[in-house]
Amino acid sequence: MPELPEVETVRRGLEPHMDGAKLERVELRRADLRFPFGENFITSLEGQTITSVGRRAKYLQLDIDNNLVLIMHLGMSGSFRVEASSVAAQPGNFTLPKGVHEKHDHVIFHLREASGQPCRVIYNDPRRFGYMALIARSNLEDHKWFKDMGIEPIGNALDGAYLATKFQNKKAPLKSALLDQKMIAGLGNIYVCEALWRAGLAPTRQAKTLAQKSGKPTAMADRLSVHIRDVINEAIEAGGSSLKDHRQTDGSLGYFQHRFAVYDREGEDCLKSDCKGEISRMVQSGRSTFYCGACQK
DNA sequence: CCATGACCCTGTAAGC
DNA sequence: TGCTTACAGGGTCATG
Secondary structure (H helix, E strand, O other): OOOHHHHHHHHHHHHHHHOOOEEEEEEEOOOEOOOEOOOOHHHHHOOOEEEEEEEEOOEEEEEEOOOEEEEEEOOOOOEEEEEEOOOOOOOOOOOOOOOOOOOOEEEEEEEEOOOOOEEEEEEEOOOOOOEEEEEEHHHHHHOOOOOOOOEOOOOOOOOHHHHHHHOOOOOOEHHHHHHOOOOEOOOOHHHHHHHHHHHOOOOOOEHHHHEOOOOOEOHHHHHHHHHHHHHHHHHHHOOOOOHHHOOOOOOOOOOHHHHOOOOOOOOOEOOOOOOOOEEEEEEEOOEEEEEEOOOOO
């Protein structure tokens, strides 16, 4: 499910329950996801308190009060659900009703929320492309997953000048360049397609054609940067996209998929006013690209 | 440097 | 109804 807007939606769903919560028990229902859990995964977490629930690109980052960071990546099919009591916790030994294991529930965090309420956070991942790892806070920036990571697509760092500079000598197709996490981290297949359509730029165009010889940003690079930021922000506001029934942590559905202009719309009419084209599908670097051949140049 | 394909794993939908 | 195939939001690795 996970591009940046979906991961951010998950983060916002987890934060009220996990920020300040104590990890009373960590239950692993198998030895690995995509990678094995570290040997000390459980013992490093149990009894500790979560001090913040953050995100970098498509990675969730939970700060633990023993100077470790719990990194969680959702892969293609990972999701969380929260089981919390709706009634105020009673003093003493209040506990949640026994939970029901669903297929592909792999990790269960048994929490005591900052408020004192008991809570379970359950990670489910049919394809197991997701992963979790503990990294020392002091080594985080140097870790292989983060050291070459590009800028966030939302925020001030992304503008036409950044794109023009980064793409200066890039012969790769624009679509591939935008998927490169070393350029912009967190952009995935869907939102790249959507941003290119909004900007009226062909996914096949060489990335370097957005950069001027002088190195100054072109109108195209400016336009693209604006549309990337807009589409990501709009998707976050909409609670992400609910493909394949992916749900938010409270079980509700995001609805941004209803606003896809090109993704999964092969053969349908282009939605740009005055454009008579229809949406095509092609494969670039092994992934589907959806685009309008008539208005994306 | 770049492009392509295989791979990790399971579920779903389409086609026969 | 069953079987087979293609495909899916990510990311890494080997190969040419």
